[in-house]
Amino acid sequence: MERVMRLADQRPVVIFSKSSCCMCHTIKTLFCDFGVNPAVHELDEDPKGKEMEKALLRLGCNPSVPAVFIGGELKGGANQIMTLHLNGSLIPLLKQVGALWV
Numbered sequence: 001m002e003r004v005m006r007l008a009d010q011r012p013v014v015i016f017s018k019s020s021c022c023m024c025h026t027i028k029t030l031f032c033d034f035g036v037n038p039a040v041h042e043l044d045e046d047p048k049g050k051e052m053e054k055a056l057l058r059l060g061c062n063p064s065v066p067a068v069f070i071g072g073e074l075k076g077g078a079n080q081i082m083t084l085h086l087n088g089s090l091i092p093l094l095k096q097v098g099a100l101w102v
Contacts, residue, residue: 001055003048008069012099013038016056016067019045023078024066030085036099071097 008014013031017024019042031038043049043065056064059074068075070093075081084090094100 001058004052004055004059005072007039007041008074009072011039012036012071012097013094014069015040016043016052016061016065016069017041018043018065021065027066027068027078027081030081034091034094034100036094038099070094070099 004016007016013036015024015028015031015038017028017040028038028040041052043053046052053064056067059067061067061074061077063077066077066081068077068081075084075093081090084093091100
């Protein structure tokens with residue numbers, strides 16, 4: 001859990017992902033299309049990935065990926081991020097944490 005939280009605090013947007021997950025790819029693409037440069041941690045490519053995945057599940061991410069942290073705070077998975085985007089609150093949030101300058 002400590003490692004996940006430490007990584008989540010390192011950048012304005014941090015995404016825990018798996019390289020084979022289509023929803024992870026969609027969420028990463030969404031942020032990149034906005035011009036955000038998220039820190040992406042591919043759990044299936046990290047030696048401590050299983051441990052981090054268990055920590056994400058304990059934090060309430062189910063499924064465990066994608067797990068998106070904005071401003072060091074867990075915002076959720078694909079459904080939660082798309083909801084923020086569709087209700088118009090994702091862009092202002094990204095600006096607030098300094099991930100987006102437009």
